[in-house]
Amino acid sequence: MPVDTTPDPYTDPLAFGQRMQVLRTRRGLSRPVLAGLLGRSPSWVKQVENGSIGTPSLTMILRVAEVLRVRDLAELTGDESMPTHLFAGPGHPLLPAVQAAVNAYPVPGDGEAPSAEELRARLDRAWAARHSAPRHREVVGGLLPGLVRDAQLAVRQAASTRDRRRLQGILSEVYSLAQFFVAYQPDPALLWRVADRGMVAAQESEDPHAIGIAAWLTVQAHRDSGHAHFDAADAVNRDTLAFLEPLTPDTGDDVRAVVGALQFEAGYTAARRGESGTAWAWWEKAHALAESLPAHYYHPVTSFSRAVMSAHAVTVAVELHAGGESVRQATAADAHTIPSRPRRARHRIEEARGYQLDGQPEAALATLAKAHESAPDTVMYNGYARRIVLEETEAKSPARRQRASELAVKLGFLAA
Known part of the structure; x- marks a missing residue:
């Protein structure tokens, strides 16, 4: 060399x-x-x-x-004998079927496509199932292949430009659902393929709501790729907000919620950079928008709502490595008001990170156990949960080591 x-x-x-x-x-x-x-x-x-x-x-x-x-x-x-995957889950058994559906394109002879109304209803049921099922990857992974195939086919068979645009919006949201399934699984190329196709379909639809969702997920994909991609995340966020914010006075709650979700993502990226003032300023802006939504409103894709803003405050504090503030925000937040099981579990994981930052490892482990009760699939594929549990298996306290080891086995991080 x-x-x-x-x-x-x-x-x-x-x-x-x-x-x-x-x-x-x-x-x-x-x-x-x-x-x-x-x-x-x-x-x-x-x-x-x-x-x-x-x-x-x-x-x-x-x-x-x-x-x-x-x-x-x-x-x-450098020790290849005991691989420990941190930010990628084990690979769901249904991943190959989803891969095949995303990678294949329907041809004209594949049969008659379902109507836009039928696809919309199926997609709404899929989102509802994702939020309510503890094993949400199992449910979503079973629904995605058919949804991807039928939505692609429907776009190809659209009878008019108007119909095609509507169906492109539905296809983009199907790809958004797929991105939730693929995230943290051992196929980053598939994740980016899904994200890119979702953005292209959203742009073809010319639907502000679809464009906002696709951009929201693209921001996360860039940020999760590491610090070198934070500028790209900010650029997508900034450009999409510049497009959507002028529309908010005349749009419905769903578009406004996506704007709020993007505002928080800007704060999340700032927190990852260590920019405390900017991070909290964006959180305040998103919080104000959430307060303007109906009390029980909950966006089905981004989870943006009044309830989730308390959870977002915990995340900002954790990313800023402020242990005491993380615990304070966790105490103020009420996870039970978050209707989505996976989002509730994700909040519990963020709480656990805060407790560990604050030197409360027992509370961190107890909170991760609660996350597992809400949605086992969320915890299994989360690198932060994995890091906390594996770290505590090396604790000086024998009781804590045993508890962490038992939880690691339960979560699938260690073999029984």
Whole structure:
């Protein structure tokens, strides 16, 4: 290998610190930024990377993996014998069927497509099932292949430009549902394919609501790809808000809710950057919009509502690494007012992150157990939940180690 070539941490026999440096560089993070996210000094990061300090504890390895969005600990440790996937779930048994449906295009001889009304009704039932089912990936994964195939076919068979635009909006939302299923599964290429097709279909529909949903999911896809993609997330967010916000005085609650969801996403990205003032300013703006919606309104895709804004406050505090504020916001929030099981479980995971930041690991584990009660599928595929539980399996307290180990087995993070 030429000496001026960056080593590949997946193929070259590198030490932990060298692997951390390569992955940090690839994510576009400076040493001071990584140090701040880890709660360490830049000199500590430098010493780890140059080998002056040996491999840190499992607790710190897991935190480095979280910050660098490492999906497999082997990328950091070099130990391929015990792979531990962090930000990708195990791969749902129904993933191949969804992959096949997304990758295939219907041809004219595939039969008569269902009507727009039938597709809309099926899609509404699918969203309702996703919010109500503890094993929501099982339910959605079973419905998606037929929905994708029939929505694609309906677009191809549209009798008029008006019908085609309406059906493109439905197809875009089908892809949005697919993105929820594919997220955190071991096929990032499929996730981006679904996101791109959803955005294209939304633009073809010329429907502001569809465009807003597709953009909302695209922002998340960019942000979850790492710090190097935050600017792309902000650009999509900014451009979509510039398009939608002037429309809000004359649109219904659904479009206004998508605007609010995008406003929060801008704050979420700012929080991930460590920009406290900007993050809370966006949260306040989204909160004001949520308060203008009917008291019991709940957007079926983004979950935007009055209820979810309290959960979003916990997320902002956690991303800013403010443990005390995270717990304060968690105490103020009422997870039971969130009607969606997966969204409620996600909120519990954010609460658990806050408790761990605040030095309350027992509360963190108890909260993750509650998340599992709400929606096991959400916890199984969540990297933050995995990191907290695995970290606590190495706790000094024997009782806490046992509790964490039992929970890890229950959640599918460790074999029984």
